[in-house]
Amino acid sequence: MAVLAPNSCVLYRELCLRDPWMQQSNGGGCSLVSSRGGGGLAGVSDKVRTKRGGWRGEVKVEAFWQDVSRPTSIEMEAISGIDDLDEILRQSKDLAQPIVIDWMAAWCRKCIYMKPKLEKLAAEYHPRIKFYFIDVNKVSQALVKRGNISKMPTIQIWKDGEWKAEVIGGHKAWLVLDEVREMIQKNMR
Incomplete structure (x- = not known):
């Protein structure tokens, strides 16, 4: 039986209501012990436990909607x-497409933490804006000077081949992402 439910608890509740075995003389009391949190995840396997402590099968939630x-x-x-x-x-200038550059270092914990968050942000603006990163330890100091980088992570937006704005990410990630979004919105026009 394939059931699409927003989470495993809703699925379990539906099974409790429909299954006469779960509603027998023990009062229908049963609880759900989840092996992983949250519904909507593919392959979540939950065990159903009766009020008397016995286990009854497994409920497999195979729904993943996004x-x-x-x-x-x-x-x-x-x-x-x-x-x-x-x-x-040159390509961004020819296409009239701004680019975002994340100046980072492999040893910088905040840089490493920010990179996947910026990649999610890149998906929001794809294909209008391209996102790049530069590991300052793997490039020449001339390139680092060209970007005028003094702290990391530094997230810059370039448009028409020129630097337009930057956010230096030394504070909380969600604040940095909000500032980057704001910077992008100002420079998209």
Whole structure:
């Protein structure tokens, strides 16, 4: 039986109401012991426990509903040198498409924490804006100076081949993302 429910508890409740075995003389009392939290996840397996402590089978929730028309995250491309940056800026200028560059370092915990969040943000703006990252330890200092980078993570927006604005991410990730969204909105016009 395939049942689509918003979470495993709703599915369990539906099974309790429909299954006469669960409504027998023990008062119909049963509880749900979830092996993982939350519904809507693919492959969540929950065990049904009766009031008297016995186990009854497994309830498998195979529902996973999300908007698959858009990806949930887009992997940012790496910029490996000055020539690479020049080519990307030339392409963005030709296409009249702004780009976002995340200046980061592999040793920077906040940078590592921010990268997947920026990749989710990239999915929101795809294909209007492309997102890139530069690991400052893997490129020349001339490239780092060109970006005028002093702290990391620094998230910059470039438009028409020129630097337009930046957010230096030394505070909470959700605040940084809000500031990046605001920066993008101001420079999309």
